[in-house]
Each structure stands twice: as structure tokens, then as C-alpha cells.
Amino acid sequence: MTQNIFGQIDPPSRMLMGPGPVNVHPRVLRAMAADMLGQFDPEMTGYMNQTMALYRQVFMTENRWTLLVDGTARAGIEAALVSLLEPGARLLIVCAGRFGLLLSEIAQRIGAEIFTIDIPWGEVATLKQIEDGIVAHRPHVLACIHGDTSTTMAQPLDGVGELCRRHDVLSYVDATATLGGMPVATDRWGVDIVTGGLQKCMGGPPGSSPITISDRAADYIMSRRHVEAGIRSATTTDGIRARIASNYFDLAMIMDYWSEKRLNHHTEATSMLYAAREAARIMVEEGLEARFARHAAASRAMGAGLRAMGLSLFGSDAHRMTNVTGVLIPDGVDGERVRARMRDDFEIEIGSAFGPLQGRIWRIGAMGYNAAKHKVLLTLGALEAVLRQEGHNLVSGRAVDAALAEYGE
Amino acid sequence: MTQNIFGQIDPPSRMLMGPGPVNVHPRVLRAMAADMLGQFDPEMTGYMNQTMALYRQVFMTENRWTLLVDGTARAGIEAALVSLLEPGARLLIVCAGRFGLLLSEIAQRIGAEIFTIDIPWGEVATLKQIEDGIVAHRPHVLACIHGDTSTTMAQPLDGVGELCRRHDVLSYVDATATLGGMPVATDRWGVDIVTGGLQKCMGGPPGSSPITISDRAADYIMSRRHVEAGIRSATTTDGIRARIASNYFDLAMIMDYWSEKRLNHHTEATSMLYAAREAARIMVEEGLEARFARHAAASRAMGAGLRAMGLSLFGSDAHRMTNVTGVLIPDGVDGERVRARMRDDFEIEIGSAFGPLQGRIWRIGAMGYNAAKHKVLLTLGALEAVLRQEGHNLVSGRAVDAALAEYGE
16 A cells, blocks of 8 residues: 555636536535435435426426436436337437437447438438438337537427327437526427436536436336346337346336335435536526526627637537537647647637547537636637637637627627 | 525435445545536546546555446446346356345346355355355356445455456456445455445445456456447357447446546546545545554444443354444334434434345444544444333443443543
């Protein structure tokens, strides 16, 4: 055993203006500093119930089953898919970016039969394309991403739930990037399961995944309880259903733990529950409409400032997320050098990109606690200065003015 | 949208003397109040590397692959089993309590063929029994629980690794309940994968599962990367291996994320990493031997105090864990009423029990930050008072004296 040589946690004070994680609201950080309670302490189960009530508001739903999966946003995605999909089940994915591919990657492991509606990065699917896909492939489950940070696009979802119900398809939406920043209108969309994360527009840390589950999805998932291993059926109609392939992500067991029955599953990640509850409390206090407007204003100002520098935004103007902006890296500029100078000189992090967009765009977020006027202005001012330092000659020097104009000043 | 009606997180100040979760060391709570860093920020990856170095000390190992799984202790268990077990793989479990059953339950979902060495609750397996099981069932993997909180027994593990290597068996140990409180001697045992949690003897919150992986286990797990779905083989020797059935728990991908390659997987649960790092830092500062001695002293004092009240301890004296004590509920005493009075009058939580021991024993822990003389004395004094209030006539009034005598006073 050697002596401990590492100091206490003391991170530099970075402004995290990438696609997430972002700076956490100080009230959320303080909530996590509260001590533990026993798993079945009435004070603890009270906090769990309050968290359910708060996330019904966050998810804009009346769904009874609205709770937390203990893990990062990806844990919520896997819990939804493994609970909805039996081996051989047919899954149709709207695939318009990196996170659509992730859904496919997760579902392959479960043994689902996968079909995709492939959309070019930077565009979204139409309702007609989704309906055509359903008619062609007759899936058990439709899955899509609401806001895909890899492309910065938001998929419109009005009408999707009704369409799925008409064709007897269960629907799943990954709202990791949008929850808390844009309307995640679970009941208006009529979709069955929606999952999110804390580390983007909720202004919390990664490590807890809020989820909401419709009654019909819950009925299906509950019907997969207590089925003996070995009895396997891909159909969802013959009554003999495959057991959920994960214990940790078995939503039937997790619902039983969050229900009045309080059946023991894993011990709830208490500090993360405190964080999730406080993040939702802040959102409800602010008001959902005010919060969405704050994100939209930051997004408009960021876009105006970037354009005033002579930069071009990526993707469809009509379907941009209002919390992260893709901007093309100008010819002759080294995107990674600019990111390093932003970090090292200004303590500001902006994002690089994945896959076909790697090296082509930066992704600049204004999410949650960071969707604030001063942070947008500081980021624009810093980026303009860095581009000037890098000898880029399109810079107008008016980015901050253009952003302020969007704020009516 | 209704108005937010819930106040801030403000839990009562309970002393958590059950089998976990327990009170978190205040330094760990403060570490979690630090703000986020970007996932690939050099300061963040530096913290990840330091966390690996610290947990090598905690796990008493030289294993390169020593890192965190993002979820509660059960997440670490499932990550180990799903990464070690292909469908049809043969798993032998030493089953001597609730958590042995959990291993079986998880492995069934993975499609493993399961064999058990069934040991009565309150006893442990001998090395001979384990060898006989291996010879009889020729498993690919042996799994056992180091300390099973359901029975309060600790399974001796010296010689188990050597035995498994001789028979070409991979070995897995769940050390959730003992990590930080008793020697978890990974390299001396020679076992392949060990997982733990923070919420027991590490004195942290639930939500992160430290794991250590031997090179030979890592080689096997890495060989399951990039295998196309659909190619399935139960053998571990023909080179065609089934893909790991989970993305979130794919230890090959998680190792790639924690390696110098830094391949993107899920965003690390940053606050939980801060907590895990600080909990390990405290342990290394204290010194492992001093820390184990502190737990052992608290356990001896708790046992002496309980016996001085006329109560009987549960299970084999030779194999007791030194951090949670099972004590028989005396005839005529309502165990749940006693627990409620302990909580409501003294703000002290003690544990009930599972399965065959439900209603028969209390489980009283002194783990991590709570393995402290004053907490042992306060718990004993309170329990004696409650039993007196409940009219139990075996109470000697000397429990605290007996405990102090164990501390040499």
C-alpha cells in the first residue's frame, strides 16, 4: 500500500457550452450534499413519491409510472428497450443521427429484428415516412430520438402516438437532449415510453434517467414478470412472453419497487434521486413555458451571433433543437485548436462532432442552467476572439451585438 | 401544470446502523458538490485515472482494469455476469443466502446453465465443497458472495482462485458488503472479477460500483467485442463468441472508455465518480489495516453488548462478517415495533431480514463512517432502553459496559 498522493476534488471552473454534460445548477449540487436515508424509511419513500409527481410535470403527462432508472441516460434507453423487446420482436427505428444508431446497437444485443427509416443527418422524418415504415415493416415497437445532439435536429412527434396506436405499435422516444429545454409532450404526442437524462437541459449531473411509461406499456411489461426462463416467444399476442433479459433494467421490478408494494430491488441511488428531485423542482418553480422560452431565446441569440461572425449553421432551419447549435467550421480553421484555445484561454468548452460530421461542425450548447444570456454572450465573444487569433478573416466583430439584438437590446 | 408544493431536500438526521445504505462520510458528500467537467476534459480523465489507481489499493490488486460501473452495486454484478457469460455457458454459484440467489436470478436472464452449491443460511462453503462442485459441474464460471448481508456470514476465499485456474474456470466475487470493511484480497485470492458498492463499508452513497478485472478475464471479455449478432456459441474455446447481451454493461466498451483510447460510451456519472474517488482516498489515508481493525473492533463490541443483554447472535461464530451482526429477536418481542421505536425515539435505523430469517433476526451494521465506537455504544444503549420499554426481561443493563470492555475500557 503506497501513500495517497491525490488531492481533493477541485475541478477548474469551466463553462460547459457543449452538447452536455453542462454546469449543474448550484441548488442541485447542494441537494446532493444531504446524507442518506434507509431505503424504506418513510421519509425516503416520500421523496420517491414526490419525485414521481414532479416528473409527471416535467414529462407533461398523467402517467402513473413516472420514475427514475439508476444510471446515466443510456441506462434509461436500455431499460426501455429491454423491457419492451422480446428476442425476435420487430423494432422500427427512425434513424437520423448517432443516437438512432445507438438504439439499433442496443436492440441488436436484445435479439430484436431491426428495421430503420434512414434520414440524412441534418434532416428529420415526416409523419408520412413513419407511417410508410410502419405499414411496410409491421413492427411491435417504434423508436425514435426527439433531439439528437449529433445532428442538433429535433424530430417533430405530434401525431406519432396516434399513428402507432392505430397500427397497434408500442412507441418509445429518447428525449435525453431535450427534456427540460423543449416541450417533451408525452401525453399530447400519445407515445408510450419516454426517457431522459439530467445532464443536459435539466441542469443536473449525469447518473439518473427519468422515465415515464403509459398504462398500456406498463401492462405489457408487467405481463413479462414471473415467466420461466426458456419459454420464449417473439409474439406479443399469444400470452407466452419471454422474461425481460436484464434484472437491473427490468422495469416491471423497478415499478414494483416504486409502487406502494415497495418490493425490494436495488437500493435507490439516493444522492442521484436528490439531484433529480431538485432539478425538477427548479423547473416547476420556473414554469415550463418560461423555461422553454429561455432556451429558445438563448438558441436564437447564439445562432444570430454565429451568423454575424460569417459562420453557417448546420442542418434544417425548421427543425433545429433550441438548446444546441451546430455550426460549420470554416475552411482553413483547425476546429480542435479552436476548441483547445476556448478551453485554455477562456475556460469555455464547446463540442466537437461524431461520425460524418466529425471535423465539420462544432456543437455549441446553451442547456439548463447554462441557457443564460450572459453565457451566450461570453461564448460568442470568446469564439470571435479565438477565430481572430487564429487568423480567420470572416469575423465581423459584431457577434455580441447581434445576439443582444435578439434579446431586444 | 400545478404549483410546486415540495420543499427542499432536508432529511432527518438518522444514524443508519442497518446493513446499508449507511451514513456517508461528510467529505464524500462535499466532494459530490463539485461542478461538472466535460467527459474528455483532461482534468476529468485525470480524475478517472486517479480513481483507477485508488481502487487498485482498495481491491488489493495490481489489475490494470480497475474502474467504476455507473449504477448501484447490482449494476456491477450484472456487468460482471453479462460480460462473463454467453447464453448456454455453465455457471456454478456458491449459494448461502439471498445474494447467491440474486446471482442465479441475473444469470438466468442471460441464458446461462446454472448449478449451485447450496449451503444453509448462517454457514459457509468449504474449499472441498467448491472443488467438488467444480469437478461435478465443469463450469465456465464460478461465482460467489464474499459477505452476504442476508446471513451476515463471510465466505473464506483463500485458495479459490488457484482452484479455479487449475480447472480453467473464471471466477467472480461479489464483495458489495465487505469492500472497505474487511480485506477484499483480490490478488491473494487469485480471483478474476470482484465488484463492490459504495453504500456499505466504503462510506459513500449507492450509485457507483467499483470493479476489478484480471487480465485473463479482460482478454476473454475483449474477445467478445465486434462479434456479429446471431453468431452464438456457448463454448469459450472455439473462438466464436456471443456478443455481450447488454450495451450499458458491456465491460469491453467500458474498458475502452477508461483506457487511453477513451472510446465514447455513456458519459461517466461525474458526481458519483467524485464520491467514489473521495471514499477511496479516505480509506487509503486511514490505511487498510487500520480500517479493517476499526470495523473488527466495532463488530466485537457490538457482539459483546448484544450478548450482555442476553441476546443470541445468528450464524457461525467462525465466519461472521465484521461489519454487520445478525441477532435473534427474543421470543415475545415484536421485531418491527422495536425497529420503529429505535427510529422514532432515537433516530437510529437497524435492519430487518429476508427470506427464512424474516422476523427471526435483526441485522445491525457498523459500516464505513459508522464503524465508530460512539455509534456502537449509542446503538446498544438505545436498543437496551427500547427492549426494556417493550417489557423484555432479559436485559441486563450492562450492554454498554460490555462493549466498552471490548474497547479495553
